[in-house]
């Protein structure tokens with residue numbers, strides 16, 4: 001599937017937060033959106049997901065404008081992983097993930113055997129079946145993030161929209177979540193995610209979109225995550241270094257200059 005935004009404008013009340021935003025993300029690709037606090041990343045996601053009305057432009061899935069789609073049809077194609085610390089579900093992990101199946105059963109019907117099997121499979125694939133009977137509200141940040149990814153995957157979407165999937169996670173859990181995102185994209189899922197860490201773009205993205213007041217710059221990580229662009233959007237000096245990880249492979253990393 002290809003999700004395409006063309007000339008999208010979004011905002012609140014009498015004010016546009018963003019306008020003229022165009023990009024696409026396809027199956028198997030990870031698009032990482034970087035931008036400073038308050039630039040409009042969450043507003044853009046809310047608009048893509050239909051929580052806010054578009055103020056201009058259009059969103060297409062495989063060429064078809066999604067504005068006429070029912071919530072149910074939309075949810076079968078596009079999944080959403082919200083920030084884990086904003087999501088106080090007082091249910092067991094199994095039930096939270098089962099909620100991902102809502103788009104597949106009728107308004108007055110209950111989940112069936114097939115829905116439960118899909119939940120079992122997703123929990124196993126993400127290696128979190130040991131959490132199935134735990135209460136979501138009693139999980140750690142990393143565990144919650146994995147459960148929210150499981151809930152979105154139970155929806156069987158083709159594109160996953162992830163709002164800061166590594167926020168509030170310790171270093172190990174950040175890397176585990178990024179590794180999982182990369183595996184999901186290798187299995188054919190398209191991912192569009194935001195991050196506050198430019199290194200994450202080097203670690204797992206196919207393309208990077210740099211969002212700043214005045215527009216969006218998009219391209220390969222090497223061409224977008226540059227010392228000049230990071231200085232421009234975050235207002236700090238950064239050196240980009242390349243570290244060899246063996247077999248002739250190098251990974252770039254950002255080193256901020258704090259003196």
Ligand SMILES: Nc1ncnc2c1ncn2[C@@H]1O[C@H](COP(=O)(O)OP(=O)(O)OP(=O)(O)O)[C@@H](O)[C@H]1O
Pocket residue numbers: 012013017035036037038039040041042043044
């Ligand atoms: N419900 C709202 N009503 C009016 N303005 C809002 C609302 N939510 C956010 N804003 C404003 O819209 C702008 C963009 O906010 P948004 O949350 O999209 O930024 P962001 O890039 O996701 O920021 P962060 O990186 O801090 O999460 C900000 O100026 C913010 O104050």
